[in-house]
Amino acid sequence: MENSMYEVRFKTSPDFRIKRAPNSTIGEPWPLPQLYNVKYDNVFKINESLSIHIRNYSCDILQKAIDRFKVNIFEFSLEEYYTNFLHIEASGFQNLNKKYHQDTLDIKKTGIVLRSEEVWGALRGIETLSQVIFSYKGQLYVRDTSIRDFPRFKHRGVLVDSARHFMTKEVMLDILEGMYQNKMNVLHWHLVDDQSFPYQSKVFPDLSNKGAYHPSLVYTHEDITDIIEYARLRGVRVIPEFDTPGHVYGWGFGHPEMLTQCYDERKQKIPGCYGPLNPARNTTYQFLEKLYTEIINIFPDKTLHLGSDEVPLECWNSNPEVPKDAIIQIWLGGAREVLRAIDQGYRVLFSSCWYLDNIPHGVHWMNYYKCEPTFKDPREDKILGGEVCLWSEYITSETAISVLWPRASAAAERLWSSSAVTDIEAAGKRLQEHRCRMLRRGLQVGQINGPDYCFLPRQRKVVEKEDIHRKNYNHENIIRLSSKNSFSWKYINIIEPFVIGISFSSK
Structure with missing residues (x-):
């Protein structure tokens, strides 16, 4: 039995097929970064004592983004994918990520480093980081990952x-x-x-x-x-x-x-x-x-x-x-x-x-x-x-x-x-995960690939919209902050992430 895009096929009876969305990825970002290198066999634990330090510059945009990041990973991080076809005799399905948890490293080194020339790059980087963190039986994990990213279009x-x-x-x-x-x-x-x-x-x-x-x-x-x-x-x-x-x-x-x-x-x-x-x-x-x-x-x-x-x-x-x-x-x-x-x-x-x-x-x-x-x-x-x-x-x-x-x-x-x-097939699997991620974070999104499911906690905590503080902003500053499009960022050497350092160049 194998799960391809949009259907499950039975090897012994190829004419018998069941409509089914593709197996979801876990801990994969959307949209895909420009440079995305992952060591899938290197997985690191994240402790709840995680701390975040911003170097050189900070503002309310970054502070609010970090607040959202903490909520997203500690309360709404995605659970490892599960398929009920595991219960079919000789299905050939297995928990693809299980071996990662058995071989998890526990190394305290440099943590996660996110570097950006602009606030906007750090903002996008924080969101991507929240997407590559996933959970299994209450423990948060992240793979050894190196990313360099920027948008194709402004x-x-x-x-x-x-x-x-x-x-x-x-x-x-x-x-x-x-x-x-x-x-x-x-x-x-x-x-x-x-x-x-x-x-x-x-x-x-x-x-x-x-x-x-x-x-x-x-x-x-x-x-x-x-x-x-x-x-x-x-x-x-x-x-x-x-x-x-x-x-x-x-x-x-x-x-x-x-x-x-x-x-x-x-x-x-x-x-x-x-x-x-x-x-x-x-x-x-x-x-x-x-x-x-x-x-x-x-x-x-x-x-x-x-x-x-x-x-x-x-x-x-x-x-x-x-x-x-x-x-x-x-x-x-x-x-x-x-x-x-x-x-x-x-x-x-x-x-x-x-x-x-x-x-x-x-x-x-x-x-x-x-x-x-x-x-x-x-x-x-x-x-x-x-x-x-x-x-x-x-x-x-x-x-x-x-x-x-x-x-x-x-x-x-x-x-x-x-x-x-x-690659449509690879994108379809990541899109499955992204759909569930948005649902888990409180957006009532629709279906995308046909029959599927997303695991949501039964007693789901309702998170109120963050307070919006009206301010008398300098008009030119709002235009500058709102209209700048181009940015680039990277975070490198993701290992034991007790500390996330966000730094800006002096450009």
Whole structure:
């Protein structure tokens, strides 16, 4: 009997097969680091007296990351994989890691060393370290490991649509936690659209008072500040999108004068039928200037996404008032569209093959995993990265996490790891572990490989979201902290890890 990808086969009867997810790895990271050397026969114990020292520099981002690290390894570390096929006569299955525990070394030497030139590298390194630690019968272990890591792309994003279905603040925080665990660093927040306007503006309160699905289904300035702070502590930028000049019907519930009135063929107004923003009126620009001034004072990132897609031109054409250094996001299309944008001088983000709201039957994460955003073209340095898209026409706040994770994890590894990392079978086993890891840490993620299980404690301790302290941060500092993408880090010579030293170069 052998367990390959997605089924168990019986050697004596090859036609008899059972659908089953692949055997999970244990103590393997996701996404895969750029350089990952492991001595699988060298396994070291970790004591509960583990201490962590930060050298040269520290900040609240690192301190919070270390707090999460301690909780993740001491309370939520993964148990060694177990398969019930062990109980089938002559199954051939065995506990693959058992020999490691029998041969465990107990050597107190240099501990774990994590070196980074930036806070962000240390942040990613701490998360990877938490993933390579596993437990067996209450004892924590880690293999002798050497890692050197950095992201392949600067921009590794998740688009969340909170206009078609309102996403609660709690769900937004869970999405950010999932992004941290998958080393994604940009939350592209599609806040408003034709259907609703949940952003609560103080300068134009009727936008949400009349445009939100319900007066309570809004994001206050305090909500947004909390979400941004939660993201900052996880090394995630928050880029808001206010889609214009199309997709603005939701603006018209409170301010119809902003939109272009549509006319019929007899030049008669069509009541209630509005098109894009009306560019023929000076008041439109005055309104936008006032609104955007408010927005950029709340969202510290230096980028504001304007959407600018699917603009219906019919109303502009029918209305008698209407006179005849960007980054381009490729929503649909492939190499041709990407390279055409590059040839016109633009930098590019790629999303075409990562629409997670399209949910086919069965095991399909491999399609996201195999999606290559560069097309192996020499002009690929103009491709900043990509984003997975969680459009919410048919996805609700109740289902968002299970749809997003771990399917988005496939794209996360493509955006982080080397382009040479393409082994689907090896990735499938690590993805099994990563799914269970996210579940164990409190994210209600969905299935990924078919029939499987994840071991979760029956009396699972509920961990509250960490307190979010609102601070009057220097605006420029938030932009600097939030928008820096490139980092590299390494931790080397993992042996008896009673001490984790985190050090920074003087670069």
